[in-house]
Amino acid sequence: MKKPVLRVQDLTVTFNSVTGNVFHRQERRNRAVDGISFELFAGETLGVVGESASGKSTLARAILGLIKPNRGRVMWLGENLTELDEESMRQRRKELQIVFQDPVASLDPRMTAGDIIAEPLWNFYPNMDRLQVDERTRGMMKMVGLLPNQINRYPHEFSSGQCQRIGIARALVLNPRLLICDEPVSALDVSIQAQVVNLLKDLQKKLGLALIFIAHDLSVVRHISDRVMVIYMGQAMEVSCKESLYRKPLHPYTNALIKSVPLPDPKLAAEARRENWLTGDMPSPFDRPRGCTFHDRCPYRVKRCEADVPALRKMEEGDWVACHRAEDLDLSIEEE
Amino acid sequence: MALLDVRGLEVEFDTPEGVVRAVTGLNFSLEPGEALAIVGESGSGKSQMMMAIMGLLAENGRARGSARFQGEELMGMKAAELNRIRGSKIAMIFQDPMTSLNPYLNIETQMVEVLRHHQGMKRSEARAHAVEMLNAVRIPDAEERIRQYPHEYSGGMQQRVMIAMGLLCEPDLLIADEPTTALDVTVQAQIMQLMRELSEKTRMSLIMITHDLAVVAEVADRIMVMYAGEVVETGTADQIFYAPCHPYTQGLLASVPRLDRLDTDDLHAIPGNPPNLLELPDGCRFRERCSQASAACLERPPVWETEDGRSSRCVLRPEGAVMREKAAGAAAEEAE
Amino acid sequence: MSEKSSPAPSVEDAFALAMEPEDVRGRSLWTDAWHRLLKNRAALVSGVIMTLMILAVVFGPWLVPWEADFTDWDHTSAPPSLETGHWFGTDPVGRDILARTLEGGRISLLVGLIATLVSLVIGVGYGAIAGYYGGVTDRIMMRFVDVIYALPFMFFVILLMVVFGRNIILIFVAIGAVNWLDMARIVRGQTLSLKNTEFVEAAQACGVDHRSIIRRHIVPNLLGVVMVYVTLTIPQVILVESFLSFLGLGVQEPMSSWGALINDGAQDMESAPWTLVFPAAFLTVTLYCFNYLGDGMRDALDPKDHV
Secondary structure, eight states, X not given: OOOXXXXXXXXXXXXXXXXXXXXXXEEEEEEEEEEEEEEXXXXXXXXXXXXXXXXXXXXXXXXXXXXXXXXXXXXXTTEEGGGSOHHHHHHHTTTEEEEOSOTTTXXXXXXXXXXXXXXXXXXXXXXXXXXXXXXXXXHHHHHTTOOGGGTTOOXXXXXXXXXXXXXXXXXXXXXXXXXXXXXXXXXXXXXXHHHHHHHHHHHHHHHTOEEXXXXXXXXXXXXXXXXXXXXXXXXXXXXXXXXXXXXXXSSHHHHHHHHHXXXXXXXXXXXXXXXXXXXXXXXXXXXXXXXXXXGGGOTTOOHHHHHOOOOXXXXXXXXXXXXXXXXXXXXXXXXX | OOSEEEEEEEEEEEETTEEEEEEEEEEEEEOTTOEEEEEOOTTSOHHHHHHHHTTOOOTTEEEEEEEEETTEXXXXXXXXXXXXXXXXXXXXXXXXXXXXXXXXXXXXHHHHHHHHHHHOOOHHHHHHHHHHHHHHTTOTTHHXXXXXXXXXXXXXXXXXXXXXXXXXXOOSEEEEESTTTTSOHHHHHHHHHHHHHHHHHSXXXXXXXXXXXXXXXXXXXXXXXXXXXXEEEEEEHHHHHHSOOSHHHHHHHHHSOOSSOOSOOOOOOOOXXXXXXXXXXXXXXXXXXXXXXXXXXXXXXXXXXXXXXXXXXXXXOOTTOEEEEOOTTSOOOOOO | XXXXXXXXXXXXXXXXXXHSOOOOOOOOHHHHHHHHHHHOHHHHHHHHHHHHHHHHHHHHHHHSSXXXXXXXXXXXXXXXXXXXXXXXXXXXXXOBHHHHHHHHHHHHHHHHHHHHHHHHHHHHHHHHHHHHHOHHHHHHHXXXXXXXXXXXXXXXXXXXXXXXXXXXXXXXXXXXXXXXHHHHHHHHHHHHHHHTXXXXXXXXXXXXXXXXXXXXXXXXXXXXXXXXXXXXXXXXHHHHHHHHHHTTOSOOTTSOOHHHHHHHHHHTTTTOTHHHHHHHHHHHXXXXXXXXXXXXXXXXXXXXXXX
């Protein structure tokens, strides 16, 4: 039995905000990430999909230790990262890397592309001589589809798609085993999105990475994921393998997300809207609904949903869902 | 008479690196009650075109050409005249509603200001009309919420308020520049549905500017595809989505991740990057990325038109089309 | 990841290397800013004038036929004239004003430069550390700044003078010791906003340690603001020194600075106005030029007309 390289258990990150004045302090708690658990195997891609306030970015940062979680464990190759001291964690960063959402903002505007990619090398291998660093940097640039002769150019001289490639090269230069991509294509044009997604797929196959691909809608994620986790307000609603999630989602929120993806087909687009799949707006993270967090927007809710919080439980096909009505709902997507 | 008729529009910007030709030789017209979608990636000139028509170009921008709105020439119109039209006859909403709303004024004040300025309404009358508009865009509890401040609304609701503000004076034309790009996908779906209903109910014309072809599938009557400052294809929604002529449109459609076709995992990508507007290639601007390019593409391609309103700027001739604009060096012949 | 040196390239590798196109030169943001600065006429003219001024005060005293402290008994309180050779005239003791002005310029500009350098080095380091580490460190460090800020400057200088005597080095120290406070505050503010940028977060995610982040990412991105502030600090410092000299607390005879010259000139204002006018003019022009340069740099580094 293969062992997972990453196992996240009950991860919780809480942000506090203090409002009010001297006489009447109000502390409000926002559980941005609320008890998330999942496993990831080498060579596997987990797609993580959530809208705003879902906590997906916070989740990414908590896994990498950029934010300290309040509760829970992050087991990387059997070691609990949350318990490591700063220096040990810093050493682990060789194996855990991240690609950010905004390709331009994640690059220091005053450093050349070559320096940006080489910085992790300077950091962990200070004794590497300049020629070796140069060679490796150019190799990385070629691997991500950039011309090595651009090595002395600055971020503002590249397009955003190319900046994202620089970011990917930087993330991979240390040969990490886990790559978290935090909405890597959201800020890119549609035609460039496809290029970067294909690039990540190729790189993953070539390097055997474990990949977590975070996105705000289900469409892009499908092409690269093996399994998909759907998050709503910090909680996992469904974790299913790709084949079943898109054909037969188990959770009403997943269903709503699928139906929300715009189809480039006028006839189908018009039909998809006729059913009522979602009501209202997302509640404020500080005022969570009681019971199931999704219940006030769910077209399938029953009395029980207002009181009991559904736990994430396993269904027969091996997929997980957090819904009281998972057994009796049939949300199969009809195909042409 | 066409509501809006644009002929020969050219927009240029003076930058330290040279003259950027953002829009070249643009022609289109819009009928009353029609919904036109202008689709293009970054650098296509789609936003700059509307800015030029509305007199909102940046200081280093210059525009030439003609844009007649209800017979009146908008290009070169004095600011005072333009202000009369902007807001009352033509309304614009932009991408990020948070930056379009004044954070220091409550919604009521901002909406009432528009009505009193443009329509000369009394305060009580204006308030009633504003509440009615908020109800039309489905803001819950409009009567109370109108007194709230923008930050108390979610992103989706803010955008709905922007739409409501745009509709206050019952304009003949609503221009929406990437209205849903900054919003969650479920909210995006709701907003698009709303815009479709509103445009069907009133006889308002709609121009939607976006980089996401799929988003306009349910709203648009006609679609205009732009690339590197030129229109490369126009047609009805059915024509563009089901039988696109231009290779760029075809590539764009193929790059959109679709959830209704689950058979393949591969994502089609258009290779290469959009051209640098400072150094546009000779001949067809798309040829360096075009899978169907040939030697003929080194000349400026002709514009074909069909009887049912289709047009395409390409060496490839659509069925039943006649040449509207000659290619460079070729005589203007009627070709069958 | 191998740390051995790579093997010598084979013939195929060498051929492949030769076939690759040459590296393209990058155009950094500094280059862009420099070009923008050159287009700013006021800044350009100021730059030229300042360069001439610096050349004049450095080399001038050797070109002028008199030493600054040479007393020409034939021409005391002589008005400026070309025949006597005293182009700027002489003071009541017969010293050539031109020579004195140029020598005084050396001291004034030196004070401006060195004191600013001192405040730069201390201020940037202090502010970056306080801003980056934040928390208790930041609070303690900035409270310290607040306390020193509250001390009356003049009192401090007089104290130093009394304890250590009137010394030119002392003036540098005194002024530098006060100016770094402003620099530290500004740098801390900038650091706070830079700390939250994504590229700093990216560096942290790559395991870069704090000192390297400050050195490699924070400080270079601060330099824009710092440079602008420096060009505005130098005139400030020169003025402070002039004020001290005017009060008699600055440089001692026979050394002179523009402030001391203005002090002397003010006393003879009615009988020999040229003793006041020329040093004052030099000081004023210098202050103007630095201010225009500072404005120009700020505009160059923060362009508003981006497409």
